[in-house]
Amino acid sequence: xxxxxxxxxxTAAFKKAGVKVYGKWYFxxxxxxxxxxxxxxxxxxTFDTSLRAGQVLYAEEAELKKAGLGPFKxxxxxxxxxxxxxxxxxxxxxxxxxxxxxxxxxxxxxxRSGYPATTPAWHHDxxxxxxxxxxxYIQIALILTVLTAVEVAVFYIIPLESHYLLPPILxxxxxxxxxxxxxxxxxxxxxxxxxxxxxxxxxxxAAALAIGMIPLGHDHLVPLLSQQQGAH
Amino acid sequence: xxxxxxxxxxxxxxxxxxYQVYKGKSASGxxxxxxxxxxxxxxxxxxxxxSSLAMVLALAEIQRGNMRGMRVWLTATAALGMVFLSxxxxxxxxFVNEGLTISTNLYGSSFxxxxxxxxxHVSIGVLWLLAIVAMSxxxxxxxxxxxxxxxxxxxxxxxxVVWIVIFTVVYLIQ
Numbered sequence: 001x002x003x004x005x006x007x008x009x010x011t012a013a014f015k016k017a018g019v020k021v022y023g024k025w026y027f028x029x030x031x032x033x034x035x036x037x038x039x040x041x042x043x044x045x046t047f048d049t050s051l052r053a054g055q056v057l058y059a060e061e062a063e064l065k066k067a068g069l070g071p072f073k074x075x076x077x078x079x080x081x082x083x084x085x086x087x088x089x090x091x092x093x094x095x096x097x098x099x100x101x102x103x104x105x106x107x108x109x110x111x112r113s114g115y116p117a118t119t120p121a122w123h124h125d126x127x128x129x130x131x132x133x134x135x136x137y138i139q140i141a142l143i144l145t146v147l148t149a150v151e152v153a154v155f156y157i158i159p160l161e162s163h164y165l166l167p168p169i170l171x172x173x174x175x176x177x178x179x180x181x182x183x184x185x186x187x188x189x190x191x192x193x194x195x196x197x198x199x200x201x202x203x204x205x206a207a208a209l210a211i212g213m214i215p216l217g218h219d220h221l222v223p224l225l226s227q228q229q230g231a232h
Numbered sequence: 233x234x235x236x237x238x239x240x241x242x243x244x245x246x247x248x249x250x251y252q253v254y255k256g257k258s259a260s261g262x263x264x265x266x267x268x269x270x271x272x273x274x275x276x277x278x279x280x281x282x283s284s285l286a287m288v289l290a291l292a293e294i295q296r297g298n299m300r301g302m303r304v305w306l307t308a309t310a311a312l313g314m315v316f317l318s319x320x321x322x323x324x325x326x327f328v329n330e331g332l333t334i335s336t337n338l339y340g341s342s343f344x345x346x347x348x349x350x351x352x353h354v355s356i357g358v359l360w361l362l363a364i365v366a367m368s369x370x371x372x373x374x375x376x377x378x379x380x381x382x383x384x385x386x387x388x389x390x391x392x393v394v395w396i397v398i399f400t401v402v403y404l405i406q
Contacts, residue, residue: 029376052295052378134292141285145278152274155404167405174400178393185288185389187382195234202238206245213249 001057003042007070014059017067023057035061037070132184140184147177233383237390240353244394247346248401254338261337264406267330269323276319277399280354283312284392287361287385297375303365306381309388310361313354320351343402350398353391360384 004010014021021039022030030036032050036058037043044061065072151173158165183189188196255264290305324344327333334344364384367373373380 049297050375052375134289137285137288137292141281144281144284148274148277148281151400151404152270155270170400170404174396177396181284181389181393181396185284185392186386198234198238199241200238202241203245206241206248209242209245210249210252213253 001039004039004057004070007042009039009070013069017063017069019059019063019067019069021057021059023053027053029053030058031060037061037064042071132190136184140180144177144180147173233386237386240390240394244346244349244397247342247349248397251342251346251402254342257338261340262327262330262332263339264402267327267332268403268406269326270403272319272323273399273403276316276323277395279312279319280316280392280395283309283316284389286312287388291378291381291385294373294375294378294381299368299373299375302373302381303368306361306365306368310358310365313358313361313388317351317354317358320347320354346398346402350391350394353394357384357388357391360387 001010011021020027022036030047030051030053032047035044035046037060038045039057039059045058064070151170154169154173155166158169182199188199286305286309290302290309293299293301293305324347332340332343334340334348361384364373364381
């Protein structure tokens, strides 16, 4: 919430003012057709359909105005100037018409606060704020397919006398595949770090167990262990 | 769900470690390079990867409010999961015919325990996904309950990443 922090706003202030914050851990459903303020950038955004929020937080412009928060704090003494400017309709305009209210917000005080002079048009990247889009998922799937093909190719190409190279190469490729699925498909990259900690804790223990048991899988250590047992 | 997945990591870590420790220690019976069909298992791996793609597309659809699209992709995910399970069943059957059962040797015990646990996870995942599809048809799953689909997706993707590790450690690193 960089922009909100610059405005001196935090979640406590929003809660005190009764302003709903749309985000993964607050109100997760971002409403449609409602002018929203992106609390990270200060941009005014409106969505055609309701979305499930991710890490980027939004608040309704109308609620911020009503509570007099952020840039709207300076508007109350200058109500006449606000009334003189054409105000956008209560219902959000369609995405193409988002440019129309831009003239409304071209005010020096608002520009200084970081609230942009132009309202951005609908952009499909907004899905990146909540979740990656279908195109990104398909890209990841293609990369995973290629990596799997490379793994199988390496298995067949590397000659028998060089098979000691197989474990590091194959394990590296599988770690990359694991990371891609975990970060993008499981959304670890976009979610709270607490989830990463929970998952990585179990993974670290599993990895430590596997690494710690490696000597038991080596035959040259078995006679040594049996010798020690014979000595006792 | 993340806490559960962390604990499931430890379960599969223990099973994979056991497999690794017992690998090559069998006194008799078939060995991995004698019975594995890598091209067939590669196709199974690809099928499971594509099921993860279908799952994430299902989640994207419900987040856009497209319930029909979600049902289509969830059904595709479950179908691909069943294809994977069929492949596993065929593979196990062929291994048994070649003399490797769960009681043949150390290798058989650890292999079937590991892959059997994974197959059980996949089966539970398939039932879970089909249950969500059925609930969606009855109107009990709406765009507001996208979190339910996301949680099911986390479980499904976890099953996929476990297979990524099993395919590499068990099948390719012999």
